Structure formats: structure tokens, C-alpha cells
Amino acid sequence: MHQNMTSQSDPLKRLPEDDLxxxxxxxxxxxxxxxxxxxxxxxxxxxxxxxxxxxxxxVPVDTDLQEIIKEISIMQQCDSVYIVKYYGSYFKNTDLWIVMEYCGAGSVSDIMRLRNKTLTEEEIATILYDALKGLEYLHSRRKIHRDIKAGNILLNTEGHAKLADFGVAGQLTDTMAKRNTVIGTPYWMAPEVIQEIGYDCVADIWSLGITALEMAEGKPPYGDIHPMRAIFMIPTKPPPSFRNPDKWSPEFIDFVSKCLVKNPEQRVSAAELMQHEFIQNAKPREVLHKMINDAKEIQAAQNSIITNGDDSDGDDDVDHGSTMKKTDDSTMKSSSGTLNKSESGTVVVNSEASTLVESDLGTLVINEDSEDDSTMKRCDTVKKPHDSGYKSSSSSSITKKSLI
Known part of the structure; x- marks a missing residue:
């Protein structure tokens, strides 16, 4: 049985007023x-x-401050050892400084990339235990995270897993019990989120199931295909599962299948999943220590190489065990057809517009008023806001059908 997380000695609960x-x-x-x-x-x-x-x-203040304020407000309201703590914030010149808890081992995806390995079933169960406790805490307070993935589960050096990055998190209220905006990361998004039919807390449960597959296999289902194609496939295809089921226990396979139920009304809650055999049998977090220490040693060696002039970061995902393969880990954030992929991979879809924007990959525009409304034009244009100069422009057209 997994041990309960105890609160670490934390001398700083909030920044003193005079510090601010x-x-x-x-x-x-x-x-x-x-x-x-x-x-x-x-x-x-x-x-x-x-x-x-x-x-x-x-955070540069030319970004959407409303979203940042939302992030801070949600973090301020959370007091759980399973959620990254918020200490205070500052304005400094053109930047907003948000001061948060430090998790020394980094994210689960960082650790997978550094070690060039997927996680064992034992490691996954221990991480999912803490992640579920975090979701149980959020959902009991009518909050949705909306971007659950291995990159947003942070570990401290003791192996405590904490949910992080509420940049796209949302809060349910009495007047808005369901949301109909597409916000999240495409490969991890629940079908009902993509279909914009309204969703609630169990959308996070689907994302957790995809995250379990990501930790087991190195990337989410459809991770090799373009995110726009994945958006068409997730609602129409059967729920994804393991590529090699024989490698995994029946308990783990059943846990993932309980998360990946397409009908949200039939999907289990975080509290119910805490009672699942796979989670109940999770080992204490000491099982994560070797993985964390290995990653720290590799990171230290890489930092040493960077200091000597080689700054390649090997930002890869794992495929079939421990073979690394590049994949597009873009985040999508959609508010009402504009799809906008920011520096961190966040994409906004605006259902009232028809423009799709992807920063590094260029601009994708769906022209719904043209004679052939299935044409998508792509043109590489503006570089990131803080980079100097522009990318050379080129254009090509793709049909919507080619994405399906």
C-alpha cells in the first residue's frame, strides 16, 4: 500500500509583505x-x-495577462502537497515574476527524455497515486486542470509528484457548470473537449489515462502524427490502448481502460480511481529514487558538456521501450477556429474564426469562405516575439482531407 505523503518542512509559506x-x-x-x-x-x-x-x-507582459492572473488565482486557492505551491508575484520591468515551489527532479517527461527510457509499471503506479490525489483535491473544489500530461507532473528529489502549470486550468462555477472551449494539449485531450460539447472534471481523467500510456510507451497515442490530424482521430476512433499489452499487468491495462472511456458520463472519478487495485498496490515513492538520481546525474553531465560549448539538448521522446524518437509535443488551447501555438506549444482554437497559427511550423489558415473550403494554406512567417529577425517565408497548401 502506498504511504501517505507527509508535509515537508517548509519554512516559507508565503512571501512576507515587505518582500513583495x-x-x-x-x-x-x-x-x-x-x-x-x-x-x-x-x-x-x-x-x-x-x-x-x-x-x-x-512572464513577458505582452502575453495574455488574463490567463496569467487566472493561473495565479487558481494556484493561490490550492493548499495541497500534491499541487505545486504559489508564494507570490512581482512586476519587474516588462515581466511578471511568479514565485512557486521548486521541484528538484523536474517533470516526468524531463526524466524520461534524460534517461532515454520509459517508466516501469511500478514507477508509473507510484506517480499516478500522487497525481490522482492532486486531481481528487482539485475536482473536490470544482477546479479542472485541463492540461494533464507527463510534462506537467513534477517530482521533487524525494519522489513526491505534484501537479503543475495551471496556465490553462479552469474553474467550474454554479453559473458555468460545463465548458465548451477547447483547451488542453491535443494528444491528451478528451473526445468531449475536442468536440466542444461541454465538459467537466472527468476530462482530466481521460488525460491521465493518456499520460499513463505516455509514461509506459514514451509518447501519447497518435504522438507521431500531426496534432491537427490527431484532433480529427481522437473523437472518431475507439479509445487507445497499449501497443504491446503482453508487457503489462491486467490491473494496469484495466486502470487505463477505466480512464479512457469515451462517454464522459460513464468515466470514473479521481476518487473512484484511488480505490482501483492498480493504485491501491502502488509502492512507496522510494521506488522512484533511482530513476530521479539517474536523471540528475545525466543532467549534470549534460550541463558540463553545454559549459564546454555543446548545447544540444536531445529533446526527444521514447518509442518502444528506450528508442528515442522526435515527436511534436504541442499544446493546444482553444477558446471559441483560431489555433495558436505559442513558444511553449500552446494552441488556441477560436471556433468563431477560421485561422490556425503555429509559431515555429508556420501559419496554417483555413479559408472557409473560398470556393474550395477544404484548402489549408501554410506560410512560415513571424518568428517568436523575443527573437530578432524573421524566418524566410514559404507557402504550401494542404487539404483538410489529407489530415484525416
Whole structure:
């Protein structure tokens, strides 16, 4: 039986008021960059007064501040050891600094990439136990995460898993008990989210099932195909399952099948999944220590190579055990036909418009008013906002049918 997570000694519950009125450079020492999150870069920082290591997300204010404020508001309302803690925020020049809990082992997807390995069933069960506890906490408070995937499950060095990155999270209210905007990451999105027929907390359960497959196989189902094609396939195809079922226990296969029920009304809740045999038999988080230590050693070796001039990061996904293969891990965020893929891979679909935008891959435009409304034009145009210069432009057309 999995042990309960105990609260670590955490001297800093919230930043002191006088800290929030000072310049952040006076309060923190930036120790290094951790990576890119939704909307901005994430840094490791030292809180000078307490000596505590924290994470700071620096968000350029030219991004959608409403979304950022929503993220902060949701994080502020959460008080769970299974959810990344929020400590406070600052405005600094053109950036908003969001100060959060630091999880020293990084995300589950980081660890898979670094080790060039998928996870064992034992490791997956232990991580899913904590992730389910986090979802149970959120859902009991009428909050939906909406972007559950291995990249948004962080581990600290002790092996505690925590849900992170509420950049696209939403809150259910009495007046809006269902949402009909497509927000999330395409490969992980529930069918009802893609179909825009309204959804609630169990959309996160589908995403958790896809995340289980991702941890077992190195990437989500349809991870090799273009995200726009995946969006057509997820609602129409049967629920995905394991490529090699013989490798996995009947309990694990049953757990995933319970998550991946296409009809949301028949899908189980987080609380119900906590009682599933696969989760009840999860081992204590010590089983994650070797995986975490291996990843830390590889990261240290890579940092040493980068210091010596080789900055390749090997950002790959795992295919069939431990063979690495590139795949498009784009995040989609849709609010009402505009599909917009940001630096962190977030895509917005606006059902009232017809424009699809993908940053690095160019701009995809569906012209629904043309004589042939199945034509999609692609043109590589603007580079990321903070990069200098522009990409050379080119264009090509694709038919919608070719995506299906």
C-alpha cells in the first residue's frame, strides 16, 4: 500500500509583505534557468532571507495577462502537497515574476527524455497515486486542470509528484457548470473537449489515462502524427490502448481502460480511481529514487558538456521501450477556429474564426469562405516575439482531407 505523503518542512509559506514591495533582485538570487513553461521561462532561485530554493516563472507582459492572473488565482486557492505551491508575484520591468515551489527532479517527461527510457509499471503506479490525489483535491473544489500530461507532473528529489502549470486550468462555477472551449494539449485531450460539447472534471481523467500510456510507451497515442490530424482521430476512433499489452499487468491495462472511456458520463472519478487495485498496490515513492538520481546525474553531465560549448539538448521522446524518437509535443488551447501555438506549444482554437497559427511550423489558415473550403494554406512567417529577425517565408497548401 502506498504511504501517505507527509508535509515537508517548509519554512516559507508565503512571501512576507515587505518582500513583495522590494525589487525581486533584492529578495532572490537567480541560480539558473530550468526551462520553458506555458507563457514564460522558469528559473531556479534562492530566497535570500530564508535560504529556501524556489522556482520563478518570468512572464513577458505582452502575453495574455488574463490567463496569467487566472493561473495565479487558481494556484493561490490550492493548499495541497500534491499541487505545486504559489508564494507570490512581482512586476519587474516588462515581466511578471511568479514565485512557486521548486521541484528538484523536474517533470516526468524531463526524466524520461534524460534517461532515454520509459517508466516501469511500478514507477508509473507510484506517480499516478500522487497525481490522482492532486486531481481528487482539485475536482473536490470544482477546479479542472485541463492540461494533464507527463510534462506537467513534477517530482521533487524525494519522489513526491505534484501537479503543475495551471496556465490553462479552469474553474467550474454554479453559473458555468460545463465548458465548451477547447483547451488542453491535443494528444491528451478528451473526445468531449475536442468536440466542444461541454465538459467537466472527468476530462482530466481521460488525460491521465493518456499520460499513463505516455509514461509506459514514451509518447501519447497518435504522438507521431500531426496534432491537427490527431484532433480529427481522437473523437472518431475507439479509445487507445497499449501497443504491446503482453508487457503489462491486467490491473494496469484495466486502470487505463477505466480512464479512457469515451462517454464522459460513464468515466470514473479521481476518487473512484484511488480505490482501483492498480493504485491501491502502488509502492512507496522510494521506488522512484533511482530513476530521479539517474536523471540528475545525466543532467549534470549534460550541463558540463553545454559549459564546454555543446548545447544540444536531445529533446526527444521514447518509442518502444528506450528508442528515442522526435515527436511534436504541442499544446493546444482553444477558446471559441483560431489555433495558436505559442513558444511553449500552446494552441488556441477560436471556433468563431477560421485561422490556425503555429509559431515555429508556420501559419496554417483555413479559408472557409473560398470556393474550395477544404484548402489549408501554410506560410512560415513571424518568428517568436523575443527573437530578432524573421524566418524566410514559404507557402504550401494542404487539404483538410489529407489530415484525416
Amino acid at each position: 514591495t522590494r525589487s525581486p533582485e533584492e529578495v532572490f538570487d537567480i541560480l539558473g534557468k530550468l526551462g520553458e513553461g506555458s507563457y514564460g521561462s522558469v528559473y531556479k532561485a534562492l530566497h535570500k532571507e530564508s535560504g529556501q530554493v524556489l522556482a520563478i516563472k518570468q
